[in-house]
Amino acid sequence: MKTKLSLIRTMQFGFGAALAILLVIGVVALLQRNLDTERRLLEAWTALGLGSVVALLIAGLAGWRVPRTYAARGRADGAFLKSEDQLRILIEGVQDYAIFMLDPQGTVVSWNAGAERIKGYKADEIIGQNYSRFYPQEDIALGKPEEALRIAAASGRTETESWRVRKDGSRFLANFVITAARNSSGTLLGFSEISRDVTERQETEAKYRGLLEAAPDAMVVVNQAGEIVLLNLQAEKQFGYHRDELVGQRVKNIIPEGFAERLIADGTRTAVEALAQQIGTGIDLLGRRKNGSDFPIEIMLRPLESADGILVTAAIRDITERKKSDEFLLKTVGELKRSNDELEQFAYIASHDLQEPLRMVASYTQLLAKRYHGRLDSDADEFIAYAVDGSNRMQQLIEDLLAYSRAGMDGRALQKISSDRSLQKALANLRLTIEETGALVTHDSLPDITTDDTQLTQVFQNLVGNAIKYRSAEVPRIHVSAAANGGNEWIFSVRDNGLGIDPKYFARIFVLFQRLHGRDEFDGTGIGLAICKKMLERLGGRIWVESQPEQEKGSTFHFALPQGVGT
């Protein structure tokens, strides 16, 4: 009993010093081991800080304890007890680390709060039990608990990261250091174990790793020397390398020279000068695969301050497909424009060139009619009359086709104009018709608008002209108004009390040469609204109609035009 007590006392004596050494060694080891990444470094520094404080305290207490042990052995010294209490409280109070002592056989002899928290046992439940129960069954079968102690005894310490078992049987990943405690003559007194649960760290790491690997873009972290320090699966795939072939390599191996330097320079400049703004720099450049082929990439850079200096995280997107579709789109738009231009040119040339021979036919049939009317027989007069009529109509159609193909073709610069004045001009052009029919044309105040005056005038002229042309038995009453539409457009409306239009023809009336009336009722080729539609669409607008002919309310033609700048 005396021997046992003595052992415990000696152990208590050695405990402080051992723990202090062990903590420093452990922390330094942790430090060395964790040099790989910046995050671990920080963690290590935290541990070192904590460890140093604990170690200094323990060492101080232990050193102070040595003379006291001899001087005050067996004596109840308040100060001594107090410092022993302090030590105990200190160790026991550590929550994040399980710190406990084992005897040379592995029996638990002390227990702290961290151990209780991490392993789930209370001190009185575990003291006196063998520490092997912390190991999973398969490790016990393999003799790992004994092996760890053997190694610690032989080499002074052992550090392991492996699965441990809590009291409730659940497992956690532990990082633990077992250190042998010997007295001055080298006799093995027992062991200390410091361990912590790294499951959470492991999970967090796994989460970030998962995030990195799941990213659709290649992610490469580069240091200021231009070396790749970290990359993901996409980066391996995109560049055709294995991870090991890239880590530690220069980034210019995958991004052609000139660009790589820019990447580093831009990345670090961004970091230094505009860290607060966190600018993501989008640069278009080329990536180079392992096989030497290039592909277009887009890079977003993000500086990352780390213990190793500024790192640049580059998200690299392979934009081959996008480039392809961009080019395709551009090509298609170009082709469409060309074909549109050709069509316009075709319509213009066709109508223009058709007009020449037709003019001959028309002129000479007209000359025939003029010179020989009544001088041949009545059949001749009739035939000539049909020829004249046909050629006249053909001429009108061609002229209209020409007008339609020309509509909006002149690339006039849009100007801020008064739509009121455009209407006035249109009404002036219609003066004769208005006088002949006694039409009453009224209008609200009309806005200033940035558009093409000539075309707007023609649209007004066509719409008001139609309103008069397709009048009912009543005196034509036409009202022109305008209203802002959500701040983007002006909606102009030309309302009449005319014949109205059956809704089933609403779409058809805007189609070239589509007419709703016979030639004996109304003349014209059906060009006016088609021209209005084309002009308005060219000006970024649209046109539509409302009508309820059965209620004899006439029609209202609406057209919208962008308000344009400064209106």
Add this chain to the structure above:
Amino acid sequence: MTQSMRIPAAPIEVLLVEDSPGDVRLTREALKDTKVQVSLHVASDGIEAMAFLEREGVHVHAPRPDLILLDLNLPKKDGREVLQEIKQSVALKSIPVVILTTSASETDVLRSYQLHANCYISKPVDLDGFLKVVQSIDNFWLSVVKLPHEAPS
């Protein structure tokens, strides 16, 4: 004053540069009813027009026209080139040139005036319109307007 007055009996020399025989005939028909006696010469392309004006080859005895009616779209040498050459020639530039063409293109109108055309007329598509235009030309250029007799030396 009297010595500068045109002698009414002398025919007015008009050069019509026109490749369409139909138009030539129509112009002749239209000029039939005019008060002034017109001697109409026809060149059917730009080369021939310049040869007539420069009195080259068969045109060695060609008269200097008092008025030129010029179509723009011509074979061999374009009407625009003919206009430019006339207006750049010291000997010819005082002859009034009336552009009479089917083109109503604003570019053609502007370009013609920039090349110093004296006036630009789009051929009306219908007979009556055409007759009226020719009679107007006749009335204005051959009666109202006082034309120069000879080129300044």
